[in-house]
Every structure is written in C-alpha cells, then in structure tokens.
Amino acid sequence: MENSGAQVAQEIQWIKRAQQGDSEAFGPLVQKHQQRVFSLVYHLVRRRDEVEDLAQEIFIKAFRAVRSYNFQSSFATWLSRIATNHCYDYLRHERASRVSFYWQMGENSQQELEANAESQPEEVLDHEEQTVLKDLVNKLLDRAPEDDRKILVLKELQDYSVEEIAETLKLKPTTVKVRLHRARKRMLEDLRHWREENKGHAL
C-alpha cells in the first residue's frame, strides 16, 4: 500500500515535470503506460503493423497536451482517451474491406463453426476457423457505428470496467450500461442483415 502511494507520488512528480516541458520526465510515464496503450491501439485498429507508429503519435500528442491534464481522472484513463480518439481519427481515413471470410465458407462449415463456438472456441476450433471468426468480429466492428465500436472494444477486448469506460468516454456509468447493451444488440442485428444479404453467396 505504502509502495503504491509512493508510486502515485512519483508519477505525479513526473507529470508535473512534463507539464514544465521536461521531456526526460515523460520517459518513465511512457515506460509505465506503453503496454496498456499498445494493447488498446491493437484492439482498436486490429492491425499489428500499425500499432507502434500510432502509439508513438499518441504519446507525442499526450506530451503536447500534458499541461491540460488536471489530475481529475487517472493518467492512464486520460491517455486512453487520447489513444481512443487518435485511433478513430486514423480509422476514419481507412476504408475497411466489406468482405468477410465467413461468407466464403460453405453452409455446412458455417453451421459447424456456430456449433463449435458454443463450447470453448479456442480448444475446439482449428487455426483456420479461428481466423474466420476473428475476421468476422473484425468486420462487424468495422461496420458498427463509431460509438458502438469504442464501447465494445473497451468492454469486450480491453476488459475495462463500466466505471473505467465511463471515465474514458466521459459518460455516466448508467449511460455506458445502456449503450453497451444497445451496441451488442445492434451488432447482432447487423450480423442478421448481413447474413440475409450473403445468403446466396455461401458456397
């Protein structure tokens, strides 16, 4: 506990020095939070080769904006907010592919995949099936409205608590719960429509 208090005090010192323009003091902050930022960026953009460049841009942005950090939320949450917004600025310029491997499977294979997904997917599905399933979720996230995507990534992929999501997206926890529920439903409805559209295309 004492150690954690000392760590918090140390972090505050680094932040205050960074606010004076000391880039050296920003180094330990990067060290401390880089893993979290990398993970968030990866789940938001889902492209391995883009992660490091985006993370660097996010930290540079954070350093330039660090004077505006007012210690109201945790530094990690503040960084997550910058990372989320930055990734969405990036994604807005990227056109996602509209074709999923899932629709290229035969109907029998689709049904098999559905059945296997009911139990432990990682144990039952082979590598190809896992790729198909991840690609399907990837495309569904790309198709989802931006607000739904943010909330689903933070909850389902990053395992943020409702309170953490509320702080990151500047929403009330009750709003987060409602939006999360709606986002999941909308995604499933979209999958249903998408399935209808692709019915004739399954092999």
Place this chain on the structure above:
Amino acid sequence: MRCEDIRDRLDVIWDGQQPLEVLEHVRQCASCAQYQRDLRLVRAGFHLWKREEPVEPSLGFAERLVRRLSELSKAPSVSDFFERVGRRFVYATLVLTLLVLLALALPSTGPVRGLGAADIQISAQEASLAYSDPIGEAGVQESSDAAPVDAPVPAITNEVK
C-alpha cells in the same frame, strides 16, 4: 414473451447461464435460435481477439520517443511560426476584404462616399490626360473662359532704351 424481450435477456446474460423460460422460447423460435447462435459466434470471436498475443513495444521505444520529444521541443518554432503567420494573414485578409466591401457598399454621393464607378472613370480620364499633356495646355485651350483669368500673361514690352 416477445422475441424482443428474449433477445434483451439473451444479451444481458451474455456471459452467464440462461433461465429456463428463455431456453424454452429459443427452442421453439427459429429466429431467436439463430440470434442466440450469432451471439455465441460473436462472443467466441471476441474471446479469440482477447487471447491474441499482445503487441509489444520494440526495444528502446520509450527512449526513442523521449529523444524525439526533445528534438521536437527544441525546434517547435517552424510549425508555430507558420501557424502564427498564417493566422495573422487570415485576419489581415478578412479586414482587407471587409474594407473593400465597405467601400463598394457605400453610396457614391453624400458626405461619406464610396469609390463609385464614375470616380474610377474620371480618374482614368485625368490620368490619360496628364500623361499626354503634362503641362495642362490642352485643358486650357479647350476651356475658353478659364485660361485668361488665371494664366499669368507674360508682359511683352518693346522698350527701347
């Protein structure tokens, strides 16, 4: 229970065991059964994404970043300079545009006069006149009543001493 309510409840229990009445409905309703299969499919996809090997920062990422930051803070002036100059240029252009619009909008007569087309025409005539006749003789010859009054007449004297 309506399908809509069942789907709401299926979503609420996204991660848990479903109650008997929900299971019963799903068994009888093909559409909700598909919805449930889709839900499992998507949930499995999310699980797989979550289990993905995380992307690690490359060795020395933080050090390189700090170096980059200190380089950037040493030479922030280029972008700042252009930003400042750019902003001033925009303000100056706006003020100038406003002045031109004001000049054109004002009536061409009256105490506060704008720059009317007639003025411009007159100015152009005067300019061409001045160019071809710098001393102003043409004007004097043409206006018969103006010349004798104001023009100093050289005294011609044939004085014989």
